[in-house]
Amino acid sequence: MTLEEKAHQAGHTAPAVPRLGIPAYNWWNEGLHGVARAGVATVFPQAIGMAATWDTDRMHESATIISDEFRAKYLETLQPDGSSGFYQGLTVWSPNINIFRDPRWGRGQETYGEDPLLTGEIAKAFISGLQGNDPKYYKTIATSKHYAVHSGPEQGRHQQDFYPTPKDLEETYLPAFRTTVRDGKVGSIMCAYNALYGVPACASQFLMEEKLRKQWGFDGYVVTDCGSAANIYREDALAYETDRVNGVALGFIAGMDVICGDYRNNLTTEPEQIIEAVQRGVLPAEILDRALVRLFTARMKLGMFDPYESLPWADITKSDFDTPEHHAKSLEMAKASMVLLKNEGDLLPLKSAPRRIAVLGPNADSFDTLVGNYYGTPSDPVTVLDGIRARFPDSEIEYIQGTGLVGAPEVDVDPAALCVDAACSRQGLTAEHFDNRNLEGTPSETTVEERPYVQWRSAGRESSIRWTGFLKAPESGTYNFRFASENGYRVYVDGKPVVEEWGVGDAPSILSGSTTLEAGKVYPIRVESWQRGQRGEQWLVWNRPGDTGERAVEAARNADLVIFVGGLSARIEGEEMRVEADGFAGGDRTKIGLPKPQEDLLQQVHAIGKPMVLVLMNGSALAVNWADENVSAIVEAWYPGGSGGHAVAQLLAGDYSPAGRLPVTFYHDLDDLPGFTDYSMENRTYKYHKGEVLYPFGYGLSYTSFAYSNPSAAVNANGTVTVTVDVANTGAMDSDEVVQLYLSRSDLPDQPIRSLAGFDRIHLAKGEKRTVTFDLDERALSTVDVQGVRAVHPGTVNFWVGGGQPVSRPGLTQAPGASESFRLTGAIRVLPK
Structure with a gap:
């Protein structure tokens, strides 16, 4: 290869080199709990939920299914020349084995909890399922991340420099990485955004050469977290080396092999910097060659240069995903992940089907809380409400949301309120579709649609839509609006911005805005949205003036059993995201209790005096102190995957006995924990926390003894x-x-x-x-x-x-x-x- 060709191969979007028979390959793919962001796929419980099973056999089996689906998706999208694009490859950026040391971290849901042994063993089983057991070929390549000492806060993650004690580094932060390398034989490692002991993780010879390769014998490749190579030199990041070219050279010399640029934050590292580094002599050519040897070895071991029919997995076809058999295994994993936290008076399992059930709360009929983050699209998602209806078909079930996650309840905008013209002679809105993210140029398609709704289509990497028309207010008062989108959106009513969240993408937002409308009056409305990748349905939601918690209280009064489904979602806890709500910051949390709107409604409903079950859906510990003292039964359901609603309903009915155990400590509050940016393990996790906790690590009840x-x-x-x-x-x-x-x-x-x-x-x-x-x-x-x-x-x-x-x-x-x-x-x- 020429120097220019080599430099381009060292980025995550490696172009084709036709003269050498090398197809294009994009190294970026996600598979935290199923094939992510590639359309329909089997979605298993979020990683923290799978860890709650404490079951390495089920973990291996689930990962084997996930790797089957990666192979199927790869075949489905493979180009005639063998090229593979964004979210289409076989290099899987999972598992996340960072230690969940602090309940405030929004990405803790992606991990296997707070214990290094549990994390390492669960990860090892997951890796073996992803990579397969063939002595010559990888089925897929797993990636242990984020190496190392990385677990929040999300705000400032590009500037953080951590100094754990030698004891904490050896005892807590590195063991799971060592396990996945030495015992799990993981094929790839991802270096982190932060610095360790003053050196950016992606430029750390201590991490990548001394530890990873010399001490642990790692022989795979190192990929950077997206944008972290730029953190080496960026003035607004770690600024370890101010010269961009020297910074990139330091990373390769230390041991990084492929650079992921971060298009979300415009943190790309151009091939020209690699070329200049070699030409200047600051990056030896043999170091760049070393990286490419590792990368092409990985591609060869994936079978990318061999006839597909000669590979060990030639029997996997492009249709081997989202199958009924895979759905059944996802349901099994969801059932195994359920943790029974409280069962006063043996309320559960239910002795018989209640005649009337009130299902309340923001997560009862929520798609978001089935899938968590980094997810694919289940073809037949089963919410908790769906599961209860299926399991108790003879019961009278009334569903009232009652509250949103952090504010007022939100429902789909009524299509009857939307009009094409000011006279409201025709229902719907005019929709203009664009093949770019900025509504630029001539629309590729213009239609009249019933409401602002889109099922993302895989025709292009980016798309945007503008809906215009009129809104006839059904009642007077204050309305909240939000577009339930994975990326950016804007809503204008009467020519004024109600909510603007055009965003940098990836992390879904829950930002809403309010406006006052008069009953019967017609207002111009405009909704704009952009999207990247294949991420399912998106639509306009609102809260109407009369939609309060009073209806939920009334439903509870008329019921024989109340099931309140609350907690969090990946729209308020997650990766570097925007959330404007009390108790949340940048994807992390500043409070660990149940959000106040939910707590208030829970207490109002409890006062009615009916038997009540609280079902929590969340990716991190919740300090549900009041509920523990007052609610009869509490179930921790995590983000349970595509069939999660069935798992919850069958648990309540007693179709199986719960056996999930907590992979994290549930604390009473934050008062006796160290600061979030303090990476000392003193008074953290079950190993060192000296105070009383709400529910300890390893805890979970059963229906037997x-x-x-x-x-x-x-x-x-x-x-x-x-x-x-x-x-x-x-x-x-x-x-x-x-x-x-x-x-x-x-x-x-x-x-x-x-x-x-x-x-x-x-x-x-x-x-x-x-x-x-x-x-x-x-x-x-x-x-x-x-x-x-x-x-x-x-x-x-x-x-x-x-x-x-x-x-x-x-x-x-x-x-x-x-x-x-x-x-x-x-x-x-x-x-x-």
Whole structure:
């Protein structure tokens, strides 16, 4: 290749080199919990929900299905010359294995929780499913991200520089990455936006050369987070090196191999900088060649230069996605992820189908809260309301939203209020479609449509639409308007802007605006929207003056059972986004309680005195203190995927026993947590938090009961330890149980309260008893001192094995379990990092 050709291959949009038979390839694809942003696909629960299963077998099976669908989508979109475009390739930027150290982080929903062992084991299973087990070829290539020490805040993520202690780095922030490299054999790593110890992550030889390649033996490629290569030199970012060309050279020398530019924030790193760096002599040509060897090795191992029929997955066809079999597995995963947080008086499972059910709350009929972020489009999404209607067909079900997530309830704008002309002689609006994001030029299509609504079409990467016409106000008062879009939008009424959120894209907004209208009066209306990628339906919503919580209270008064479905959504917690609401900032949270409009309505409805179930749908811990004290039953449903509504309804009915366990701590409040930008682990997570918590890590109730007995530990001659315990289902229902093993070293200074050392999700029929065994190697038995040295120390090791941690509080019963101890002898054995 020429230098110019090489430079272009080092960007995420690698162009074709026809003279060498190289097709174009876009390295950017997402697969956090299913094939994302490529149209219809099977959508599994959000990552935090899959972690709540504590089930590596199900995780592997789910990822295997996801990789099948990646292969199918790749075939469906492959060009005749073998080229593959944006969101069409086989390089998957997942899993996110950052430690969810603080409940304020909006992207914590993408992770596997707060524990390095759980994160590493779940990620390893996910990676093996994505990459397959063929000795020669990758099925897809997984990417462990964001390397390293990256978990918020979203605001300022391009400027942040973190200095964790050597102990915290070795004990908390790096173990999951080490696991995915050494044990999971992950093919790719993504370097992060932030700096570590004063050096941008994508220019850190400590991270990419010393740790990743020399200590852990990584032989894959490193891709930058999108825009993070530019952070090396940007004045408004890390500004580690002010010269753009030198900055890019530093990244390649340190070990980055392919640059993702960030079109959302105009943070591109042009090939011309790479060319100039080589010509100046600041980037040795052999370093650029090293990157390209890694990149083309990956493409070859994906089979991109071989006849498709010769590959191990040649039986996968372009139609092997979104199948009924895949839907069934998604539902299984959703059911396995459900966590029962409270069940006072054994309200659940329901003894019989209630005659009248009031379904209330902003998430009851919400598509957004099924899918979380980084998602595909389920072909038949089942909301909680849908699931309840399907499971209780003979019940009288009244659905009233009652409140929005952070404000007034929103519903679709009534098409009867929209007119083509001022005389309202014809219903609808005039729609102009453009093949660009800025409504430029001549429309590609002009139609009259019933309402501002679009099902995004895959014809182009970007599109925009303008709807114009008139609105006849059905009643007098203040109206709120929002366009339920994945990207930017604007709404004008009577020639005045009501809401402007043209945005930089990617993160969906929930921004709305208000205006006062008079009943019967006709107002000009204009709605504009742009969109990138394939992201499903978008439409205009409003809140009318009379739509308040009073109707929800009345529905509760007439019901035999109230199901309140609340929480958050990826429109208010997520990646670097705009949310103008109390308790939220830039995608993160500044408060961790249930948003006030929801809390207020919940209390009003509870005062009616009817049996109530609170279903939470969210990607991070919620301090539902009032609900814990007052509501009879609480279910944590996360963002449960395309079939999630069925999983919730079947749980309430008792079709299965819940066995999900929390992968994060639910705190009472933020008062006793360190500051968000403080990356010290002191008083964080179950390992170091000293105060009482609302619900502990590893917690979850069941519809049956379990008993643990005969805990024992055998220290083997090779230094390993075998722990066994008998677990019995002593209740009246078949159920899974998550057996958790924790170790404590109170004889050593500066150690965690306890640390998860093993887990196993098992199924026990009622009355069944089984012996569960854990084999602990030297790394599982090791501890980390304040200098960051990992070693196995002689002394007494106390262990607890049970269905959760050995902690309780008033109103919260300790999980069943048993404790014992064993002694380690001999000299201190220092382990490699």
